[in-house]
Amino acid sequence: MTVFQFLTICDNLKRVLRTGWLLRGVPPSIAENVAAHSHTTAILAYLLALQTEEPVDLPQLLLMALIHDLPEAHIGDIPISAQRADPKIREAKEKAEDNAMQKILAYLPEKLQSALTVAWAAYCKGTSIEARLVEAADRLVTALHAAQLVKTGYSKETFQTFVTHAESTVAELKIPQVKEFIRELREVFTG
Amino acid sequence: MTVFQFLTICDNLKRVLRTGWLLRGVPPSIAENVAAHSHTTAILAYLLALQTEEPVDLPQLLLMALIHDLPEAHIGDIPISAQRADPKIREAKEKAEDNAMQKILAYLPEKLQSALTVAWAAYCKGTSIEARLVEAADRLVTALHAAQLVKTGYSKETFQTFVTHAESTVAELKIPQVKEFIRELREVFTG
Amino acid sequence: MTVFQFLTICDNLKRVLRTGWLLRGVPPSIAENVAAHSHTTAILAYLLALQTEEPVDLPQLLLMALIHDLPEAHIGDIPISAQRADPKIREAKEKAEDNAMQKILAYLPEKLQSALTVAWAAYCKGTSIEARLVEAADRLVTALHAAQLVKTGYSKETFQTFVTHAESTVAELKIPQVKEFIRELREVFTG
Amino acid sequence: MTVFQFLTICDNLKRVLRTGWLLRGVPPSIAENVAAHSHTTAILAYLLALQTEEPVDLPQLLLMALIHDLPEAHIGDIPISAQRADPKIREAKEKAEDNAMQKILAYLPEKLQSALTVAWAAYCKGTSIEARLVEAADRLVTALHAAQLVKTGYSKETFQTFVTHAESTVAELKIPQVKEFIRELREVFTG
Amino acid sequence: MTVFQFLTICDNLKRVLRTGWLLRGVPPSIAENVAAHSHTTAILAYLLALQTEEPVDLPQLLLMALIHDLPEAHIGDIPISAQRADPKIREAKEKAEDNAMQKILAYLPEKLQSALTVAWAAYCKGTSIEARLVEAADRLVTALHAAQLVKTGYSKETFQTFVTHAESTVAELKIPQVKEFIRELREVFTG
């Protein structure tokens, strides 16, 4: 029950690769890890927050972005395709992640747990502005990384799905610069 | 619905790393992939079959060993720890894998599907001699690979669990040479 | 002289990279290893066997596919180009591989050696239906993996040779679906 | 001058490896990248902030942790040893990093630049509680990662320097749990 | 102060990756290391020397090529972009490299130091025929490696800069075959 033990688990995220890349032909030696992905997500979530008109709880937003994939330190990155197969599987996956998160947070000294527990619960619920911004950032940086892969030779057809996916997620956000972001993304895939 | 499409999916297994290693500190660039693991499993399953007194359907045994992790080409390697958290999760995981396998097998021309479907069903049921030998081989080669990691500097404490795990699985098999195998494994961890 | 020692050598195949990729510009961190290649070969050999009209000894076929590159666990993967240089070199290479195989098989307890020795001898001879199907599967999955590399940006010109190579090997097999396989392969290289 | 261009540069940090590991024998395929390191730093900085009695500007703290190594996206990770050689070099390195940061921040639309500029300036100055906590977190997670390397076989002697380094940095912080953290770190190196 | 200690440091160059590739999207697992780069540089420097009409001190030329990046074993590869930012930074970088080289050479027994010290000084000065040939070889093999990356799918636009860079460096050398080299390089980028 120490910060040291908790961070030792966080360190695992440096070795969990994002399955979405692997299953589309990116070799493990090239595939992005979850820790690095969470880093970019947090930066973009912050930039999006500066551009929205709604009031945003910035510390919660950043914390949420930093830990939104932390359960993967215990159970790995279960690909979205697995969840689509069956609504019950999506449900079970969400339950597995929640279970994993409870176990991981239990490594923290009690008085440090609450802020993380609150951020995680809000992320899972998905309705607060913080949760929606983190979700949008998550999808946008994934599409941006797909664009990087395309620049190094990967097939536009295969990776375009990430742009479409991001676009549908951010549609509801009223942030002008997100449109520009999507436009620049698209250029990589059509250019 | 062609062999080409089916094998293209099998090829994914070369990029799916075994999560059990990653979550114990083995970096992705070193972690074993599922295709290579299945190869060793099939060889050992065959050698165990030669030593058992029960009659074994060798083609089914080998096919089973070759495809026992094939669903991971769609949904990645969900670690055992995730399953232990909750019996419902174990159930859901099994369902997800079965779903994935159905989808993958559906890529095969119809007349080629049946043998694989039969082998997969028998593996999932787990009671036939073929299924038990494949299960034993799976655990033993995992422990053997753990032993290899220990020889390159990884901690004996962390990886010993794979030996214990293998030992309990093979206990019910009455194959003398399995005992010897376990003894040689143990030597690496205590020597 | 134990199964444990024998499998420890088999485990080497996970670290032997296929030289054909390396010498065409694929970095080691991306190049396929021999164990993973043998896994796909065995699966395809099995599927081809189901489609041929000749009677096939399935256990031997699968065993042959699993061990056909096992000598490389001792002597590495000597590229085909080396053999072409000189018929004497091809001969010497075959002798070196046979030598290596004898040494590796000698690690097995005596009563387990014979099946592997028989399968290896038949593979080397190359005339049985099992040997011809394994050879065909070997070439076809190599070409399929080349196609995967092309999809991630590698040059079609450089890797087309593997398709031509596969095509000439399978020409003598009278299996309709092999033609389809070749056609789908070609599409990747001309599309 | 768009968020897209700015994040494309941030994405570089996933490919910048921490030189401190490389120069102590860790191969590139295993060495931690700067993005992943910044992720863990931000989490620990947050946890330290919860335990200090001084008031902390949490958004600035987190932002600072996320971007404290961002100049390395332009100029790579110049190792500390280079700086020690000569005070003028340390000075020049700091100037180079500042230059790089100005260029990177200039990719952001103007109204998004100021928060990042302020956080960076405070980090460089190094006197605010936020800057000191980020510095402490930076050193502690580096030592924790060194401990992970030791567990996978790397020499205790070589990597102990990171613990000593962390210890001297955090000495001035009056946070009880930091002492515990150091104690657990030490155990890995003496155990 | 032994050859053993000196070579242990040289061995570091196998783990120092060339930053120019990393910052243009090449992942660490693919990026060339400095030792391998120095090897190709030495070979080309020798071939250029055979074609020039000026008298060349061959041992010095080869030694210079072998050690021209040796300071990077201490301070890593500081990218050229960092130096361009500011003339003072270029100056500081050169000083840091010189400092590092003095320290590295100090590991050698005294009587072995002088030849290396002389070669390094001549390289830094940059005016001798040996220094100019090594500089040209350095740029040409870098552009050639960029051409290799382009063949595996990397963007021509991004890497063309290395050809331009090489071209301007070799312009002053009056070696006919260098023109041919540049022409063949260009073909990769325009073909």
Added chain:
Amino acid sequence: MTVFQFLTICDNLKRVLRTGWLLRGVPPSIAENVAAHSHTTAILAYLLALQTEEPVDLPQLLLMALIHDLPEAHIGDIPISAQRADPKIREAKEKAEDNAMQKILAYLPEKLQSALTVAWAAYCKGTSIEARLVEAADRLVTALHAAQLVKTGYSKETFQTFVTHAESTVAELKIPQVKEFIRELREVFTG
């Protein structure tokens, strides 16, 4: 028949891994490549030459060190174990390497071939002082790299053979500092 084509083949050596490491459990992502190995060999060969009393043709010595493994750019690194199996195999391997070298050198414009042809022939003969120094350097840097692996956790027992091997090769050289080198090597393996 251009320098460009010749160097494109030399570039292959960056992707040819030294089989001796792979077959002793070092994963490809960590195993040294032949280009980097040749670089260290050339540096040590030079330092040995400075310490011998016999007159040494330095340009030839350095060239020989740089190209002594160049045939591996065509045929890969055939491990020594393969050669030991049978004297005929050693002979065949030497012939294969010589064949490969002739082909590679044929890419060079005619007037550049002769120096390399002479150096290669002298290396193969193995009796000149240059050839003996390169051979000694080759073995010593291999043992030094083995020592580096031991420092990162690899087993002393497995890699000690490289020290014994180096020791027997250098015994005939009358260079005092070689003894010291061997002593420092031994310390890593016994300490």
